[in-house]
Amino acid sequence: VAGAMSSALLAARVVPPRALRIARVASRPTRARRVATHPVVAGLKDLDKDLAKVSPSRTRDALAGDDRELRRQAIVGVGGCVSCAIMGYSLYTLRHTGCGLPPGPGGLVGAAEGLSYLYVCALVAYSAVKKVRTGSGLPEGPGGVLGLAEGLAYLLALGGVYCLLGQVEDFGFIPNAVPVEGGPCFSS
Structure with missing residues (x-):
């Protein structure tokens, strides 16, 4: 039926x-x-179109030029990009090993890691304050380098939060900024 x-x-x-x-x-x-x-x-x-604006030659010209504002933007942008690269590698290492970068010879690698975290956090804070005050973030800078650094900094800030939560969940601790005697990472 x-x-x-x-x-x-x-x-x-x-x-x-x-x-x-x-x-x-x-x-x-x-x-x-x-x-x-x-x-x-x-x-x-x-x-x-945004990627077409990125021009290393314009950044290089701004670094060598006489315009102080363009030179400042280029220096902050290049420093931000370098700091983002170091911080990105540090977050990758931290997420996979439970510890950040090793101190290196004379503590130089650890110092570069610490300074890169501070630089990226300062760049995000400066951008956020400027966005609240003026309604727009940082300018793109000569050759787009400052805008690139700003975008990478925000991306790594989110990656840092993800890494922090994963670190606590997977390893049960957050490593100290400075190695300590008997600590889980690079104890002296």
Whole structure:
């Protein structure tokens, strides 16, 4: 009885003509159109234009030039990019080993690691304060280097929070900034 009923329902179903089905499918918004209106994706839609603005030669010219403001922006941007690279490697090492970078010869590697964390935190704080006061973040700087450093700094700040939570969950401790006797990381 159930089989006869389902075949009767299928036979009674009215199927619209093929042209009407094609028109309905064509008029539906596609997934790509809906995704493009999402704010994060909308910010990435001009990524190729933003990357085209990055110019190491303009940054180099600003460092060698006479304009103090452009030179300051270039120095802060290059310092931020270098600090972000060191901090990124440190976070990767911390997440996978439970300890940060080793002190290195004369403590130079550990000092660079500590200074890079301070630099990135200061860059995020400076950018956030400027955003609150003026409504816009840092300028892109000569060759886009300051904007690059700002974006990387925010990304690494989020990565640092993730790493901190993972460190406590996986290893049960947060390593000291300075190695201590009997400590879990690089005890002296």
